[in-house]
Amino acid sequence: MPIRTILLFGGRSAEHEVSILSARSVANAAPKPSIEIVPVCIAKDGRFVSPERSARILNDNDKSDRGDDDYSMELWARDAGIDCVFPLIHGTDGEDGTLQGYLEILGLPYVGSGVTASAIGMDKGHMKHAFAAAKLPLVDFVQVQENDWRNERERIMRAVNNALRLPYFVKPANGGSSVGVTKVKSDDDLAAAIEKAFRFDEKALVERGIDAREIEVAVLGNDDPKASLPGEIIAAREFYDYEDKYVDDKTQLVIPAKLPKEKTDEFRRLAIAAFKAIGAAGYARVDFFLERGKNRLYVNEINTIPGFTNISMYPKLWEATELKYPRLIERLIELGIERSRTRASRQESAMTWFDEVKGIV
Ligand SMILES: Nc1ncnc2c1ncn2[C@@H]1O[C@H](COP(=O)(O)OP(=O)(O)O)[C@@H](O)[C@H]1O
Ligand SMILES: [Mg+2]
Known part of the structure; x- marks a missing residue:
């Protein structure tokens, strides 16, 4: 029997189009017959789109501006024989725990981090506190x-x-794709940069800007996660900003990154530590800075739903390490189901305990 998997994509964030690209790649590469993909799009208006029309959106034959008024994923999923959900929605309402909470309520197993880890990973303030504690x-x-x-x-x-x-980097705590991020070179420009960050969130971070190489590591697993080889991002612009990510497309990925063995090992070790620090599950990409000159390394952030097209950093890193894209997709779905089973059996053991206690009273 194939594992029937809802591929959930789209969403209301600035990364709607990127999500469609990630989902299209997964739908094309998911190994048949072991995985059966059922696409479900969340339109730009926040509503769900039926699987039939979602498939057309994936094939570029329909638009994703508006959802279907008469389609309820909740009702449909009750008897659609779904084994797992693969949420591939980046940013707000997809990566921040809200969608994960919704899937918990529906009782559907899903790929990736749960509610708490997603929420911590999305908020750069809370994320840094978790990292500092570790x-x-x-x-x-x-x-x-x-x-x-x-x-x-x-x-x-x-x-x-x-x-x-100086220089500083100012950014909204909740963001992604470098939206609202400003490099500040003079104190006169600080206030405007902070105001800009507040367009996107009520919390802003001002960081020491460092001259650094940007290194990323892919982590995979649940309780015993493994780290890929590190890769390097070489931005074409002054920093790795929104235009660079999605408009210019001149960014270069170097995989594996050219690093001495000890540094490679250190990045891999810290990536696993960052994954565990927020309690992530399934997969995450951990992004680092390697300060030029000083050769010091810093954790920048963790992404619990990393870009996932076949040419994105996360899948490319695993391909260079040991796992090809189709097998990676299958592995993520297995990990999602595994995690859901472990949680279900713990809940059962908790219920049994309550019954025992009631028996005594
Ligand atoms: N403290 C910093 N020092 C140097 N560059 C930074 C710093 N913070 C961010 N950047 C640059 O801005 C980009 C986006 O910032 P990041 O914190 O990764 O936010 P996002 O979640 O939007 O990707 C980084 O990839 C990097 O190029
Ligand atoms: Mg980033």
């Missing part, structure tokens, strides 16, 4: 809450000056 190396940063900024701007500017050296 003693991972981080660049210095100052967190700014919009309300505090409105009331005590001078104090916050001074705090940034005292804590950090």
Whole structure:
């Protein structure tokens, strides 16, 4: 029997189109007959699209602006014989735990991190706190809450000056694809950069900007995760910004990254530590900075739903390490089902305990 898997894609974020590309790649490469893919799109208006029309969107024969008024995934999934869901929606409402919570309520196993890890991984403030608790190396940063900024701007500017050296990187805590990220080279430009970050979130981070190589590692597994070889991103612009990621397409991926053996080992070890620090599951991509000159390494961020087209960093890293794309897809689905079984059996054991206690009383 094939594993019947809903491929969930689209979503309301800036990464809607990227998600379609990731999903299209997965639908084409998922090994048959072991995996049966049922596509379901979340349209730009936030509504679900029926599997028939979703398949047309994947084939580029339909638009994904509006959902179907008369389609309810919840009702449909009840007796559609679904074994697993593969959510491939990046950013808000897809990668931040909300969608994962919805799938939990529906009782459907799914690929990737659960609610808590997704939420922590999406919020760069909470993410850094989890990393700091695990003693991972981080660049210095100052967190700014919009309300505090409105009331005590001078104090916050001074705090940034005292804590950090120019240039700074200012970013919204919840973001992705470099949206709202600014490199600040003079204190005169700091306020505008913070205001810009607040267009996207009520919390902004100001970080020490470092001159660094950008190294990424793919992690795969549940309780005993493994790390791929590291890869390097060589941005065509001043930093790896939105245009660079999706418009210019001149970014270069170097796989594996050219690094001495000890550094490679250190990146792999820290990637697994970062994965565990937020309690991730299934897969995640961990992004690092390797400071030029000093040769020091810092964890930048973790992405719990990394770009997943056949030419994206995550699948390419596994291909270079040991797993080809079709097998990787299958493995992720197996891991999702495995995690759901472990959780279900724990819930059963908890229920049995309650029954035992009630028996005593
Ligand atoms: N502290 C920093 N020092 C140097 N470059 C940075 C720093 N923070 C971000 N950048 C640059 O900005 C890009 C996007 O920032 P990042 O924190 O990864 O946000 P996103 O979640 O949008 O990818 C990075 O890939 C890097 O090129
Ligand atoms: Mg990034």
